[in-house]
Amino acid sequence: MTSPPEPGDASAPPSVASTSSAPGQGTGRPQRLHPLSPVIDLVRIAPQTLLPMVFFVAREPLVAVPLSILVAVLVIGARFLAWSRFTYVIDGDSLVVERGILNRSRRVVPLDRIQQVDLLRKLRHRIAGLAVVRVDTAGTGSEAEVTLDAVSDAEADRLRAVLGVRARDAVPAWPAAEDAGTGATTRPGSAEVEREVLAIGYRRLALAGVTGAQLAVVFAVLGSLAGLLDEVVVSMGERVVGEVADGARPAISVLIVLGVGAVVVWLAVAAGAAIVADADYRLTRRGDVLHVRRGLLDQREASLAVHRVQVVRILQNPLRRMLGLVSVTLQSAGGSGSVEGVDSRVTVPILRRAEVEALVSEVLPGAPPLPGLAAAPAAARRRAWTRRVGPALLLALPVAVLLAPWGILALLLIPIGVLDAELVYRGLGWARVGDHIVARRGGLLRETNVVPMAKVQSTRLASSPLQRRVGLANLLLDVAGRGRTPAVLDGAADDLGPLHLGALGTLAARRDEQAVRRRSTAEIAATPKAAST
Amino acid sequence: MTGPQKLSPRVRTMWHLSASLVAGPLTIVAVVAGLIGAFEGLAVIVAVAAVVAIVAIAAAILGPRLRYERFRWELTGDGLQISHGVLLRVQSAIPVFRVQQIDVRQGPVERWFGLVTLHIATASSGSDGTLPGIAADRADDLRRELMARVSADDGV
Numbered sequence: 001m002t003s004p005p006e007p008g009d010a011s012a013p014p015s016v017a018s019t020s021s022a023p024g025q026g027t028g029r030p031q032r033l034h035p036l037s038p039v040i041d042l043v044r045i046a047p048q049t050l051l052p053m054v055f056f057v058a059r060e061p062l063v064a065v066p067l068s069i070l071v072a073v074l075v076i077g078a079r080f081l082a083w084s085r086f087t088y089v090i091d092g093d094s095l096v097v098e099r100g101i102l103n104r105s106r107r108v109v110p111l112d113r114i115q116q117v118d119l120l121r122k123l124r125h126r127i128a129g130l131a132v133v134r135v136d137t138a139g140t141g142s143e144a145e146v147t148l149d150a151v152s153d154a155e156a157d158r159l160r161a162v163l164g165v166r167a168r169d170a171v172p173a174w175p176a177a178e179d180a181g182t183g184a185t186t187r188p189g190s191a192e193v194e195r196e197v198l199a200i201g202y203r204r205l206a207l208a209g210v211t212g213a214q215l216a217v218v219f220a221v222l223g224s225l226a227g228l229l230d231e232v233v234v235s236m237g238e239r240v241v242g243e244v245a246d247g248a249r250p251a252i253s254v255l256i257v258l259g260v261g262a263v264v265v266w267l268a269v270a271a272g273a274a275i276v277a278d279a280d281y282r283l284t285r286r287g288d289v290l291h292v293r294r295g296l297l298d299q300r301e302a303s304l305a306v307h308r309v310q311v312v313r314i315l316q317n318p319l320r321r322m323l324g325l326v327s328v329t330l331q332s333a334g335g336s337g338s339v340e341g342v343d344s345r346v347t348v349p350i351l352r353r354a355e356v357e358a359l360v361s362e363v364l365p366g367a368p369p370l371p372g373l374a375a376a377p378a379a380a381r382r383r384a385w386t387r388r389v390g391p392a393l394l395l396a397l398p399v400a401v402l403l404a405p406w407g408i409l410a411l412l413l414i415p416i417g418v419l420d421a422e423l424v425y426r427g428l429g430w431a432r433v434g435d436h437i438v439a440r441r442g443g444l445l446r447e448t449n450v451v452p453m454a455k456v457q458s459t460r461l462a463s464s465p466l467q468r469r470v471g472l473a474n475l476l477l478d479v480a481g482r483g484r485t486p487a488v489l490d491g492a493a494d495d496l497g498p499l500h501l502g503a504l505g506t507l508a509a510r511r512d513e514q515a516v517r518r519r520s521t522a523e524i525a526a527t528p529k530a531a532s533t
Numbered sequence: 534m535t536g537p538q539k540l541s542p543r544v545r546t547m548w549h550l551s552a553s554l555v556a557g558p559l560t561i562v563a564v565v566a567g568l569i570g571a572f573e574g575l576a577v578i579v580a581v582a583a584v585v586a587i588v589a590i591a592a593a594i595l596g597p598r599l600r601y602e603r604f605r606w607e608l609t610g611d612g613l614q615i616s617h618g619v620l621l622r623v624q625s626a627i628p629v630f631r632v633q634q635i636d637v638r639q640g641p642v643e644r645w646f647g648l649v650t651l652h653i654a655t656a657s658s659g660s661d662g663t664l665p666g667i668a669a670d671r672a673d674d675l676r677r678e679l680m681a682r683v684s685a686d687d688g689v
């Protein structure tokens with residue numbers, strides 16, 4: 001908008017000359033953030049600051065007015081000073097950020113190390129036409145590598161396109177021809193077409209909210225309501241004993257209506273929360289870059305190159321399993337967790353099981369159709385039982401015997417243990433298909449991981465004494481990025497052993513293939529319009 | 534280098550030392566408690582104290598030995614393989630081109646024994662690439678050899 005001259009304009013389609021001159025996207029002057037960015041965050045703290053100030057001014061105008069003006073000038077001045085010393089520029093193959101008033105710091109982020117680019121537009125940003133850009137590199141830190149808070153919408157889209165498309169596997173000089181096309185992604189008539197992979201409407205988002213993790217809370221609410229109802233009914237019952245029984249009935253039915261009403265309200269809230277978080281959910285793909293946009297009030301966007309996807313996690317709770325629904329998370333190697341409390345992982349909040357296949361093949365190139373997983377060895381079932389039913393027996397039997405009348409309720413633990421053990425056992429399963437490993441785990445919450453061997457950093461084959469006795473083992477597949485390590489649990493050690501050792505060879509082979517791919521990418525790049533879709 | 538390697542035998546002594554630093558005081562406490570129990574005529578305390586003392590001493594004597602015997606590592610053309618663990622046995626395989634960082638660390642006790650610990654890290658925080666008890670004079674060669682094999686591949 002009104003920011004200093006944008007080097008981005010140089011890479012716009014009209015000026016092909018500038019892009020062919022250098023592989024770098026832009027080598028312009030360092031840019032500042034949007035001039036509004038120093039003050040936009042003040043909106044957030046305004047309510048709790050202004051109100052006391054108004055009171056203060058009303059009571060002691062002579063002191064308060066100059067004092068508040070002084071404070072305001074100091075705060076805003078300091079922020080503007082910080083803003084004036086914060087610059088960023090895409091210099092050749094790196095994003096360079098310089099900042100600091102007294103201690104200057106200069107951070108250079110090689111573009112080919114960028115894992116994910118996120119855009120965040122809180123309501124205040126949307127009103128002002130701004131966006132926060134967050135750049136993630138591979139690493140295990142909890143902070144984003146670079147946060148640009150905030151730039152204009154147009155600049156954010158330009159950065160997303162430029163940084164997103166450059167996030168390639170160490171392609172030394174990304175072809176100029178493609179840069180011209182993708183550098184202009186925000187403009188109509190760009191070379192590569194944005195294709196919609198997935199869109200989720202309001203109805204399904206509501207379904208996601210209702211069937212989602214919040215369900216536990218609904219049950220809790222139900223439970224406490226039931227308890228309340230029980231209490232009230234009992235106390236009423238006591239009171240009513242000597243009275244006419246008819247008197248209490250309307251009251252109880254009112255309570256029931258209230259309880260049902262509360263649940264309905266709660267479900268509506270859950271559905272509403274899901275809609276606010278993920279409204280207008282769209283997953284699109286342009287060339288190799290996946291792009292997610294979502295959110296009703298606060299809008300979030302994430303860009304992630306397809307080959308940066310490390311693991312695809314497919315999650316199901318019992319209710320969703322009944323309805324044939326799942327949620328899917330794509331893990332990238334970005335080490336950081338969240339921006340303003342929102343996880344940076346790319347998540348598809350709800351999906352029909354039948355649609356998972358298409359999504360997986362979209363985000364994991366070369367992924368085979370998801371196979372049916374063979375049942376885990378019988379020893380794994382015995383292990384699940386001893387681990388879950390055993391403790392339940394140990395706990396429930398003495399309690400039942402010692403605390404005779406009510407203690408018998410403890411026996412309920414046994415069927416729960418049996419159910420849990422059976423669920424855990426049935427949740428186990430794995431398969432190796434081509435260069436991918438599919439591993440499933442979990443009892444109530446079932447998690448299926450699709451792991452490309454090419455993304456496995458190292459493998460660990462672990463076995464406890466009890467597992468060894470029955471020929472079982474766990475195979476842990478270490479991948480980059482945050483999240484639980486994908487693992488094949490309680491598989492037959494004889495099957496997992498070769499897989500573990502083979503990992504070294506397979507990965508070595510993949511490395512060769514990567515090199516081949518890199519060379520061929522350069523060749524494809526030489527011929528324009530060879531972009532894959 | 535040929536075949537699976539053991540750690541430097543000195544690490545066993547070091548582990549014995551550090552284990553006895555825990556087991557020693559524990560045994561003393563157990564013996565004192567046992568004597569008090571014996572004077573007071575509390576058989577339960579005597580029994581518990583005896584078990585604690587025996588387990589502590591056995592762990593200090595056997596633990597490091599078993600751990601040492603179970604620890605094998607091998608650097609091949611494909612990568613680094615480590616196999617260790619007494620109860621929970623872990624076999625770890627790290628392809629050489631996934632190696633991102635090699636740290637050589639040496640604590641004061643290790644310095645005394647002339648040993649170092651090699652930490653081989655990948656892009657995943659889960660990777661298990663810790664080699665304790667490497668002779669200090671070998672560590673540099675080993676690190677150089679590993680580095681030589683690590684290609685420019687960024688592993689991601």
